[in-house]
Amino acid sequence: MRPFTYTRANDATSAIKLLTENPNARFLAGGTNLLDLMKEDVERPNTLIDISDLGLAEVKSIANGVNKGGVSMGGLGKNTDAANHPLIRQHYPLLTQAILAGASGQLRNMATNGGNLLQRTRCPYFYEVSMPCNKRAPGTGCGAREGINRMHAIFGWSDQCVAVYPSDMAVALAALDAVVHVRNAAGQERQIPIADFHRLPGNQPEKDTNLVHGELITAIELPPNRLADKSYYLKVRDRASYAFALVSVAAALETEGAMIKQARIAMGGVAHKPWRALKAEQLLVGKEATEANFNQAAEAVMADAKPLAHNAFKVELGKRSIVLALQTAMNGGKL
């Protein structure tokens, strides 16, 4: 690991100022991804600003504004605490399941909600500094495009980058229409809908998100919904636990009698960002919650898939996962 200066921030304003002034500084929260990347020489900050004393960890009901009746979680809250908070478990069980599907007990005790959003891809070509990678070293090429790409994207990739975004939490947030609150050095707050938070790689794969250097994630807001009774986060991976997704599906339904009133489908492990399937959701509205209709929706999602040399299996796996996730959601989240 390269030498760096460690600084502990006492308040958000000075932390943001320190980061803004130094393009080679990084915030340190849980550190579970950042320290690993520093050990691998992928990240090379000259300053770490430890923001774990800033508070910003509370989970609470939202009393005012457009998301009134929803729940807000602090950007620096631990993943374990978010997943287990009674407000989240009761009203957003999909999010609880997604967080608990990721990493391990130890890592979730360390990782923060904001840090989880900013996880970097686990593409092995990104991690291995002797390999070409446009995300790590723009202009060097993509090792995975013609390399071993079993774990990689089937949606939204570019010739510059075929990496997938690794978070489970964010897939549920995408299905739940979460809003990310950030603050900059001028003290201005802005709200970024989760759909606009992460980017597709295009010609700038080095940019994972639309966050500007110097901005701090203060909170993640969840609007109120009627999806808690019928939701499920399905994660399919190479081993039963503690592995990144081959494919994951966040599914949620609101029904009226036999009819689907509202459907949410978001996928993980398939793109450079959580992949929300709006068209397929629309297909389900007004239809009955039958296997045939779920199949049709799954076909619609996968119609846009462009598999690479080694990951065509994700197309069929994705279809079946969508159907199973929707069926499980209908069953009150019981597999």
Place this chain on the structure above:
Amino acid sequence: MDEHESPELTEDEKRLFANLMPEDLSEILDTGVNRRHFLKLMTLAGGGILAAQSAVAEQLLTRPLTPAPAIEPASVSLDNAVNVSFKVNGTVRKLTVDSRMTLLDALRERLDLTGSKKGCDHGQCGACTVMVNGHRVLSCLTLTASCEGKAVQTIEGLAKNDTLHPMQDAFLKHDGFQCGFCTPGQICSAVAMLDEAKKGQASYVTQNVRQTTGPARLSNEEIRERMSGNICRCGAYPNIVAAIQEVYSGKPVEQVFRSV
């Protein structure tokens, strides 16, 4: 030579050495040998000879070295030095560390607490699991600098004097290890995991996460899921699950290795 080691062999060590290599003893005593060299020689002497002397050898090899006060380099000698004060197993420790030093390295290399193991050093194996402020975390991904004012508990802090922690007893009873490298991490993780369950925390395999009252009930499937961050290359998982199940249930659990 480390200053905390006694430079002379003890009488027991001399006797053991004399039995193993009688022709070399006087020469070595004349030229002087420290205990660490002796222990290295003992290791090189190999299992066969050791086995014959195992009772004495085990007694000697397991004798802890005199606890070392952490040696403090002057802070001026480190470019990115950080002063940090934190509790380790109940004792306040003050260190000046390179900002890059992980908690795992500080425990092992500076505080001589080598129970916590460095497996992958990338947060993928769980061998380095310790508890910080009561929560299980990975010490290989924790900067020592970030531990200011915190309370760290390691495997060395679980037993009370000669009385093992119930989880340690259960791992012995159920043979919850083969090579033992992952064991300190497994035990620390299991102790903290039972505490999480007692607080009612859910897991990915919990049937209904919306139900938030009371402690979590731990089936073997629940234990496996909650312990998935601790990898065991020897594959002692059935025994580890049985050990944890015994401590969780408070009732004797059948030893899995006897039933196969």
